[in-house]
Amino acid sequence: MRTFKKNAGFTLIELMIVVAIIAIIASVAIPRLMAARLSANESAAISTLRSLTSAQAQVQSSGAIDTDGDGSGEYGGFAELAGTIPCRVTNAGVAAAGVAGTDELNPPVLSAAFGNVANSQVTRSGYVFQMYLPDAARDLVAEDAAGGYAATFPDPDNGEVLWCCYAWPVNFSQTGNRVFFVNQAGDIYQYNNKGTNNYTGSAGGPAPDAIFQTAQDMGSPVCNVAGAVLGTDGENWVPVQ
Template sequence: MKKQKGFSLIELLIVVAIIGIIAAIAVPNLLAARRSANDASAQQTLRNIHSANATYESGIGRGNFASPLTLLGGSGTNEVGMLDETVVNATNTPKSGFSLQGYSATPKSSTSAALYSVQNVPSQSTGISRTGNRSFFINETGVIRSSDASNQVANSTSSPIGN
């Protein structure tokens, strides 16, 4: 009789169990790394918006910030092409798991300077599938502020991130 070669059922079950344990350890770490990368992308998006708005204000804006945000984009006839379309359209389609919310620009007047503000919030802020850890806010000062995404949306009174 020939001697059979191969793995026994017990050996295969042990290998499957080890792979399952490794996956259970690795998957949460991978999701956390993705959320951290999304947070970094959201902060950089706000920095880009601030830079484009400052350039717009000191140039063709004549002391005023772009309103609406799509003016800083690049495909329309009145748009100046300072921001990528994925950024200016992030109010409708999330970019790296974050959506822009609440963009507002107030023109300068004889008694006050021009103002603007915008928030960048995770498109999914709770649960295992959440896309970010914090929400972010920036205004004309250029200081990025953050708040725990599951708690509230960041605003002008939130803690600065330490730019």
């Protein structure tokens, strides 16, 4: 008489136990992984703003951009700093009448990846970055949609002393939480993004003058929490420690 061995395998109860264990492990691990990712993206955004501060100082001190021909350098936009478009040049020294140049910055002071400007913004590591330079009234001028300033030239005199940049999450709570800001002073500020305003996505960033005490004036002081002076967006922006 021929006998057959019963095929070994898992019972339904055993499989259910395994699935339950995996679910428990995932419920603990996934939030931790998400938190680690958010922290890494926020740290990368802060690091980028610090690098940007150094890059702007280098370009301004070199005089690589000098649209009024007075010998004092001006700050640049992302595409100019990354060397993906020609830097602005002087128009025979006529004040406030610079023109688009023909030469890119060489060597560039930022990675070429920062030259990938879309909708006047650069997206890196889960964060949207937007740069502003001043006009003659110190209002904030964004880069053209694809980078550069052919549409609206910044003021050369104010452009020698003022610039700023914001960074906010591509997707709040998934790619980052906090919003960051830096300007020519080199101090980085943050907003926890949990107040009245929630900044997220390319179309949902802060207004250009959000952190400043005076509307449409990037030469005005930034908000002063210690002095109970908020930004024009009504939020608390505090220095990154």
